[in-house]
Amino acid sequence: MCNSVKLFRTLLLLISCSWSAGGFAANAPGYYTYGKAASAAEIAGWDIDIRPDGQGLPEGSGSVEDGEGIYERKCAECHGSFGEGVGQFPILAGGNDTLTHQRPVKTVGSYWGHTSTLFDYIRRTMPFSQPASLEDNEVYALTAYVLYLNDIVADDFVLDRENFATVQLPNRNNFVPDPRPDVDNKRCMKNCRNPAEITISSSVSAPPPAALSLPTAEAALPADHPGAQIYEQYCMLCHKTGVAGAPMLGDKKQWDERLAQGLAVVQKHAIEGYTGKRGVMPAKGGFADLADDAVRQAVKYMSGTEQ
Amino acid sequence: MSRKQNDKSKTLATESVLRYTAAATDAVPRSVRTRYSAAIEQVNNANLESPQTKTVRSGTNNNAGETAGCTDKTADHSAITAQYSTTERADYVNAGQNFLAQNAIKVDTITVDTITAATVTAATVTAATARAAKAGVSAVGRRNFLLAGLGLMGGAAAGAISVIPKAKAASNLPPNIPSWSRTLGSGVLTNPYGKPSAFEANVQRRTVDWLTPDRIASISFTPLADLKGIITPSGLVFERYHAGLPEIDPHQHRLMIHGMVERPIILSMEDLMRFPATSRIAFLECPANGGMEWRGAQMNGVQFTHGMLACCEWTGVLLSTLLAEVGVSKQASWILAEGADGAHMSRSIPMEKAMDDALIVYAQNGEALRPEQGYPVRLLNPGWEGNTCIKWLRRLEIGDKPWYHREETSKYTDLMPDGTSREFTFVQECNSVITSPSPEKPMNHGKGKYWIEGLAWSGRGTIKHVDVSLDGGVTFREARFTSIVLPRALTRFGLEFDWDGSPALLQSRATDDTGYVQPTYEQLRAVRGTNSIYHKNAIHTWKVSATGAVQNVQLS
Numbered sequence: 001m002c003n004s005v006k007l008f009r010t011l012l013l014l015i016s017c018s019w020s021a022g023g024f025a026a027n028a029p030g031y032y033t034y035g036k037a038a039s040a041a042e043i044a045g046w047d048i049d050i051r052p053d054g055q056g057l058p059e060g061s062g063s064v065e066d067g068e069g070i071y072e073r074k075c076a077e078c079h080g081s082f083g084e085g086v087g088q089f090p091i092l093a094g095g096n097d098t099l100t101h102q103r104p105v106k107t108v109g110s111y112w113g114h115t116s117t118l119f120d121y122i123r124r125t126m127p128f129s130q131p132a133s134l135e136d137n138e139v140y141a142l143t144a145y146v147l148y149l150n151d152i153v154a155d156d157f158v159l160d161r162e163n164f165a166t167v168q169l170p171n172r173n174n175f176v177p178d179p180r181p182d183v184d185n186k187r188c189m190k191n192c193r194n195p196a197e198i199t200i201s202s203s204v205s206a207p208p209p210a211a212l213s214l215p216t217a218e219a220a221l222p223a224d225h226p227g228a229q230i231y232e233q234y235c236m237l238c239h240k241t242g243v244a245g246a247p248m249l250g251d252k253k254q255w256d257e258r259l260a261q262g263l264a265v266v267q268k269h270a271i272e273g274y275t276g277k278r279g280v281m282p283a284k285g286g287f288a289d290l291a292d293d294a295v296r297q298a299v300k301y302m303s304g305t306e307q
Numbered sequence: 308m309s310r311k312q313n314d315k316s317k318t319l320a321t322e323s324v325l326r327y328t329a330a331a332t333d334a335v336p337r338s339v340r341t342r343y344s345a346a347i348e349q350v351n352n353a354n355l356e357s358p359q360t361k362t363v364r365s366g367t368n369n370n371a372g373e374t375a376g377c378t379d380k381t382a383d384h385s386a387i388t389a390q391y392s393t394t395e396r397a398d399y400v401n402a403g404q405n406f407l408a409q410n411a412i413k414v415d416t417i418t419v420d421t422i423t424a425a426t427v428t429a430a431t432v433t434a435a436t437a438r439a440a441k442a443g444v445s446a447v448g449r450r451n452f453l454l455a456g457l458g459l460m461g462g463a464a465a466g467a468i469s470v471i472p473k474a475k476a477a478s479n480l481p482p483n484i485p486s487w488s489r490t491l492g493s494g495v496l497t498n499p500y501g502k503p504s505a506f507e508a509n510v511q512r513r514t515v516d517w518l519t520p521d522r523i524a525s526i527s528f529t530p531l532a533d534l535k536g537i538i539t540p541s542g543l544v545f546e547r548y549h550a551g552l553p554e555i556d557p558h559q560h561r562l563m564i565h566g567m568v569e570r571p572i573i574l575s576m577e578d579l580m581r582f583p584a585t586s587r588i589a590f591l592e593c594p595a596n597g598g599m600e601w602r603g604a605q606m607n608g609v610q611f612t613h614g615m616l617a618c619c620e621w622t623g624v625l626l627s628t629l630l631a632e633v634g635v636s637k638q639a640s641w642i643l644a645e646g647a648d649g650a651h652m653s654r655s656i657p658m659e660k661a662m663d664d665a666l667i668v669y670a671q672n673g674e675a676l677r678p679e680q681g682y683p684v685r686l687l688n689p690g691w692e693g694n695t696c697i698k699w700l701r702r703l704e705i706g707d708k709p710w711y712h713r714e715e716t717s718k719y720t721d722l723m724p725d726g727t728s729r730e731f732t733f734v735q736e737c738n739s740v741i742t743s744p745s746p747e748k749p750m751n752h753g754k755g756k757y758w759i760e761g762l763a764w765s766g767r768g769t770i771k772h773v774d775v776s777l778d779g780g781v782t783f784r785e786a787r788f789t790s791i792v793l794p795r796a797l798t799r800f801g802l803e804f805d806w807d808g809s810p811a812l813l814q815s816r817a818t819d820d821t822g823y824v825q826p827t828y829e830q831l832r833a834v835r836g837t838n839s840i841y842h843k844n845a846i847h848t849w850k851v852s853a854t855g856a857v858q859n860v861q862l863s
Contacts, residue, residue, distance in 0.1 A: 026627070026631040027628075027631050027632065028631075028634075029569045029570050030569075031631070031632060032581070032582060034572075034578040034579075034582065035573055035574040036573050038563055038564075038565050038571040038572055042573060043571060046563055046701070046702055047565070047702075049645070049704065049710055049712070051706075051708060052708075052710075052711050053708070087520050088519065088520035099722060099728075100725065102838075104838055106717070111728075112716060113716050114711050114716065116711065117711055117712060117713050117716050120653075120710075120712055120713070121712070121717075124650070124651040124653070125549070125550060125649060125650045125651055128524075128550075131550055131650065132651065174727045175716070175727070175728050175729070175730040176727050176729055176730070177729070177730065178729050178730070178731055178732040178733070179729070180729075180736060180842075181736065181823055183826040183830040183831060183834055184824075184830075185824040185825065185826045186824060187772065187774065187818055188783070189774065189783045189784075189785075190782055191781065191782070192780055192782070192783065193780055195779070195781050198779045198780070198781075198812070198863075199862065200860045200861070200862060201861050201863035202602075202603030202860065203604050203850065203858055203859065203860040203861070204605060204606065204607040204859045204860075205858075236521060236522075237521055237523065240521055240522070
């Protein structure tokens with residue numbers, strides 16, 4: 001009797017264990033002891049996430065005013081001075097009340113649900129070309145400034161950990177759980193629709209191309225050019241897309257105009273920075289640690305000049 | 308002007324999708340006040356643009372939309388749902404043609420194959436010659452190289468990029484003995500790590516440049532039309548980066564597990580590989596797969612309509628094993644997974660999935676994960692949005708609430724016609740597509756028998772039926788499975804088709820073991836409108852013309 005009660009309890013325990021482990025009996029914590037214990041300092045260095053309830057917010061603060069200066073230096077190049085987005089880079093502001101339009105504009109102000117998302121995202125990966133390089137106070141200031149661009153805070157606002165939760169985004173209550181499956185098609189095999197009513201509502205008229213384009217050994221821009229890697233790592237963001245008037249990779253016309261003053265002059269401008277009629281070249285593209293020679297090689301690569 | 312007075316012009320500036328010209332950057336005014344005046348000026352300037360400029364603009368970065376798909380930290384308003392309205396349509400066709408011209412897709416005709424083969428061979432050997440010359444190969448090496456070259460080259464002159472004349476190509480056909488049968492081939496270790504035949508060089512990932520502003524935060528597509536079976540070769544699995552492909556030294560990579568646990572730990576790759584391992588075959592699909600088609604047919608090729616899709620054998624440790632090892636608190640209900648790339652890509656994963664079948668993966672198709680797929684370790688949530696399967700995984704934090712990070716709020720939420728958005732839409736629902744015929748695989752043998760084949764998959768379970776229609780959905784015939792049928796994996800189907808040479812409308816429709824039947828566009832749009840970007844799994848239609856050409860169309 002006693003034994004069978006014991007057995008029953010053991011069985012119950014086994015069932016609850018396997019329930020929690022998706023069909024397998026779970027081992028006790030530390031069963032394998034592989035790896036090492038994570039220290040508080042190690043965790044603190046990597047634990048960068050912020051939650052809507054403010055969990056994870058660091059000490060610090062930042063004002064709209066401070067944010068403006070940082071934004072102009074580090075963000076406006078892609079996002080535009082008003083958060084309107086340059087080229088295809090993301091629009092940060094505006095678009096209010098457009099979510100039901102045929103062309104919704106989804107921005108921090110019109111779409112995002114939580115201020116913490118903004119702080120978290122800026123902190124973990126912005127600016128695009130130098131991810132996770134901002135100080136916490138800069139992140140506070142930039143968050144405040146983007147909120148300001150969206151008319152969510154006033155121009156004298158200072159954001160900090162204490163007042164963070166008071167800043168709420170307009171679209172926060174418009175997110176709903178996943179209701180799928182939300183369609184109910186039937187498996188019909190015959191006479192499923194009237195053939196007379198079938199019309200082609202849209203089609204792609206461009207035929208698939210008949211020729212194959214493969215890179216050849218004679219490619220104009222050899223991938224083993226010493227400047228190629230520098231370009232890809234540091235220059236591509238602007239020089240592929242023409243951001244801020246940057247002459248684009250391999251665009252002979254744009255580069256020849258500049259090379260008319262001599263390769264050395266163009267290289268000097270790239271190293272020291274240059275403001276011209278059509279655009280701005282920050283010194284070394286903003287990568288101060290880049291060697292002068294690396295910049296020279298990248299200029300040669302982009303302009304198609306001999307190595 | 309006061310700030311409030313300026314609001315109107317500011318809104319106008321933003322919503323006109325003002326694009327800064329290069330000239331403007333010089334003169335970016337520093338104070339907010341003067342900036343607004345500048346904005347008005349910009350709008351005026353924008354209005355003065357030539358029609359030609361405008362065309363290019365709307366084709367490449369229409370404001371309409373939303374992100375390039377598998378969202379992107381850069382491309383917030385690119386073309387993924389920027390399909391054309393009636394008036395804009397011409398622009399998109401232009402953009403599409405430009406794109407297609409830049410990313411040539413092979414058309415599978417015999418003539419083109421011949422040209423292709425010759426071109427590839429010549430180009431390859433030329434490159435090899437250059438490399439060999441550079442390296443200063445030894446006499447023996449040079450001899451081997453020349454032998455190899457001869458074997459590859461067939462009748463073409465060494466180093467020349469030329470087309471093999473038809474007569475020459477025919478000389479390898481019966482009754483003649485082919486050139487490769489009369490020479491020695493290359494030796495072992497010519498390729499210590501093997502690669503596809505040079506004749507297969509056309510089978511490659513491709514991108515759509517106008518979807519994203521750069522290739523660092525961008526996507527490339529799997530060439531579905533050329534693949535067989537259900538396993539996607541590792542080198543052809545679509546790529547998705549938000550901050551480029553990181554190069555990670557596995558010896559210095561660590562996976563940290565912490566939060567609401569008894570024993571926060573840090574695992575090296577060596578530690579991780581000591582745990583009991585599991586392998587499973589599962590598909591991986593970006594939820595934006597096909598997102599460009601919500602408003603209408605836009606991409607001419609199955610690589611681009613469905614190519615954010617792959618299926619591999621994945622090997623690793625069940626996440627539930629690791630969670631048991633760290634001792635998860637009873638109050639815990641969510642896990643934050645975070646990558647080690649510059650994007651520090653992060654998603655909140657419910658505990659149920661973690662305890663069910665989520666896998667911490669370090670191997671793919673029998674070898675270490677490819678860098679593109681998250682080397683040295685990634686998360687895989689079988690059947691769920693590809694974006695939740697965090698690559699280059701560095702951290703798992705256990706918590707009691709979701710984090711609402713950027714990729715689960717601003718992106719990967721589905722905007723409905725009433726202005727609400729669905730969040731945490733994890734499952735990739737039942738879907739299918741015919742991969743041949745397709746725009747890449749036209750029916751170029753005239754009337755007669757054709758083998759139709761394609762892929763079906765469901766994030767909820769196992770494919771039960773795939774039905775194929777040749778008449779635009781009036782009549783369906785059940786196809787048969789030509790692969791192993793596994794839950795949450797690609798399943799290949801096929802059906803023989805006797806073509807009478809008249810135009811046809813080809814469709815496939817999959818049903819999974821929950822009874823869910825793949826919906827029509829009409830059904831999907833009735834519920835979700837056209838602005839939800841993600842999770843488009845509608846029945847797809849290929850139009851076959853009398854010439855055998857295949858075109859992407861949508862029916863109403």
